[in-house]
Amino acid sequence: MRIGIVCYPTFGGSGVVATELGKALALEGHKVHFITYSQPARLDFYNQNLFYHEVFVPTYPLFQYAPYELALSSKMVDIVQFEKLDVLHVHYAIPHASAAYMAKQILKTKGINIPVITTLHGTDITLVGKDPSFEPVVTFSINQSDGVTAVSESLRTETYDYFPIEKDIKVIPNFINLEKFKRQQKEHFRMAISPNNEKLLVHTSNFRSVKRVEDVIQIFSRVREVIPSKLLLVGDGPDRPRIEKLCRELNICPDVRFLGKLEAVEEVLSVADLFLMPSEKESFGLAALEAMACEVPVISSDAGGIPELNINGVTGFVSRVGDVPDMVKNALYVLDDIHLPTFKANALARAKEFDVAKILPQYEAFYQKIIAEQLALT
Numbered sequence: 001m002r003i004g005i006v007c008y009p010t011f012g013g014s015g016v017v018a019t020e021l022g023k024a025l026a027l028e029g030h031k032v033h034f035i036t037y038s039q040p041a042r043l044d045f046y047n048q049n050l051f052y053h054e055v056f057v058p059t060y061p062l063f064q065y066a067p068y069e070l071a072l073s074s075k076m077v078d079i080v081q082f083e084k085l086d087v088l089h090v091h092y093a094i095p096h097a098s099a100a101y102m103a104k105q106i107l108k109t110k111g112i113n114i115p116v117i118t119t120l121h122g123t124d125i126t127l128v129g130k131d132p133s134f135e136p137v138v139t140f141s142i143n144q145s146d147g148v149t150a151v152s153e154s155l156r157t158e159t160y161d162y163f164p165i166e167k168d169i170k171v172i173p174n175f176i177n178l179e180k181f182k183r184q185q186k187e188h189f190r191m192a193i194s195p196n197n198e199k200l201l202v203h204t205s206n207f208r209s210v211k212r213v214e215d216v217i218q219i220f221s222r223v224r225e226v227i228p229s230k231l232l233l234v235g236d237g238p239d240r241p242r243i244e245k246l247c248r249e250l251n252i253c254p255d256v257r258f259l260g261k262l263e264a265v266e267e268v269l270s271v272a273d274l275f276l277m278p279s280e281k282e283s284f285g286l287a288a289l290e291a292m293a294c295e296v297p298v299i300s301s302d303a304g305g306i307p308e309l310n311i312n313g314v315t316g317f318v319s320r321v322g323d324v325p326d327m328v329k330n331a332l333y334v335l336d337d338i339h340l341p342t343f344k345a346n347a348l349a350r351a352k353e354f355d356v357a358k359i360l361p362q363y364e365a366f367y368q369k370i371i372a373e374q375l376a377l378t
Contacts, residue, residue, distance in 0.1 A: 001087065001364075001367060001368075002033070002086045002087075003030055003031065003089060004035055004079055004080065004083075004089065005022045005032060005035070005090075005091070006035050006036060006072070006076065007034070007036055007092065008036065009037065009038045009041060009043075010041060013122065013286045013287075014092045014121035015040055015041065015091070016041075017151070017174050017286065018040070018091040018119075019034070019042035020042060020177060021175075021363060022034060022050065023043070023050065024356050024360050025049075025360070025363075026047045027047065028360065028364070031049050031083070032051065033051045033052075033053060033083055033085065034050075034051065034053065035055060035076060035079055037068065040052075041263070051083075053075060053079050055071050055072050056071065057071045069095040069098065069102075070099075070102075072096070073099045073100075073106070076088060076100060076103035077103045080107055080114050081107070081112065085114060087114070087367050087371055088103070088104075088116045088117070089117045089119065089367075090117070091119045091121060093141060093142060094134060094137070094138060096118070097118040097141035098137050098140070100116045100118070101116070101144045101145075113377070115146040115371055115373070116146050116147075117145065117367070117370055118141065118145040118147070118149075119148075119149045120142075120148065120149070120151070120155055120156075120283075121155075121284075122151070122281070122282070135163070139163045139165065142159075142163065143165060143166050143167055147167075147170070147369070147370040148167045148168070148170070149169065149170045149172045150170075151172070151173055151174050152173060152284045152304065152308055153171055153308060154304045154308065155283040155304065155305060156169045156171050172363060173308075173354060174284045174286050174289060174354065174359075178293055178351070181266045181269070181290050181293035182270075182293060182294060183295045183348075184294075189267065193230055193257065193271070196228065198228040198229050198230050198255075199223075199227055199228065199229045199230070200230050200231075200232060200273050200274075201219075201220055201223065201229055201231045201272070201274045201275075202232045202269060202272040202296070203232075203235075203276045204233075204265055204268075204290075205235050205279075207235055207237025207239045207240045207243065208238060208239060210280045210281050211280075212279060212301070213233075213239055214239075214246060215278040215322065216231075216233070216276045216278060217243060217246050217247060217252075217256075218324045219276055219327050219328055220256070220276070221252050222324075223332060223335070229255065231252075231257070232257050232259055232272070234261075235260070236260050236261050265290065266290065266294055269291050269296055270294050272291065272296045273296070273340065274296065274298075274299060274316075275291035275316075276298075276299050276300075276327075277299070277306065277310075278299075278300065278301045278321070278324075279300070279321075280301070280303055280321050282301070282303045282305065282306050284306075284308075284309065285300065285304075285305060285306040285310065288306065289309060289354055291347070292309075292347035292348065292350055293348065297316040297334050297340075297344060298315060298316035298347065299317055299319075301318070301322075302318045302321065309350070311350060314350070315343065316343060316347065317331075317333070317334065
């Protein structure tokens with residue numbers, strides 16, 4: 001198949017999943033064309049089946065805001081025609097689904113009927129999409145898509161609850177590349193951080209309020225009082241100054257490391273004992289899956305799709321959002337040397353259920369189904 005993928009090129013979950021999907025499809029022999037405003041962060045290797053097309057947005061004094069959606073639609077039209085694409089797969093509803101709708105209508109005037117698949121990832125529905133400024137466009141764009149997928153049952157349900165969606169939404173969960181995300185021998189790294197064999201707790205996020213990083217700090221501070229521990233924070237964002245201030249107030253700075261934005265997060269996860277995800281909203285919990293693939297159990301909230309991934313009492317524990325005392329209790333239980341090996345083994349076993357080799361055929365079958373339906377209409 002010749003597949004166009006439209007996504008955000010950042011380290012965010014939707015961009016990561018879209019890029020890893022494209023890479024996996026290319027390895028299977030499909031021609032994959034990425035269409036976005038800069039090269040995706042995870043598009044990091046050469047393959048003869050991978051192509052990148054940059055969306056250039058011209059600037060004019062007339063425009064207060066650059067018309068990215070229009071430029072994106074025009075680029076989609078060009079690539080579909082020139083590369084003879086079989087399907088467009090857009091990730092994240094805003095603005096990609098609406099731009100794809102416009103491109104589809106333009107292409108119809110040229111005798112081309114390109115099927116469009118929209119994948120919903122989370123905040124495009126749970127946060128941005130609920131804004132009255134965007135809701136009508138989100139609803140229309142989803143309903144006009146030829147196929148729609150969501151990354152969890154929770155997100156599928158929430159989409160139906162908040163929007164008058166008429167399309168069937170198929171759940172295809174996020175996935176993991178177990179060749180990339182696996183526990184590596186990094187004992188020198190661990191010794192440098194915890195020279196006295198302290199337990200290592202890790203959190204990765206964009207440091208926004210929805211991630212509740214303050215809860216991470218509170219959990220760690222209380223765990224540290226019982227078990228000698230260190231905390232590694234991967235990522236950056238608007239809440240970091242407040243988090244640094246809280247660490248100073250709790251007098252735990254010597255045991256907390258801010259590592260910033262790291263691409264090779266699997267190297268940090270390879271030395272970790274526990275992953276903390278107390279998020280207020282989380283459509284799936286891709287960061288938790290990456291941790292589990294590296295044999296790291298998870299202490300999480302019950303937000304969104306996390307309980308579908310993190311099995312309570314098996315791969316870690318799930319608590320109510322904001323219930324720091326319960327998360328502390330659960331963290332101490334998992335970190336006990338009697339229990340930790342079992343939780344680590346269970347985390348890896350669960351991650352294997354989301355191996356890209358198992359999820360990729362679901363996308364391929366869905367592409368073929370939607371393409372066949374479109375051909376039947378012509």
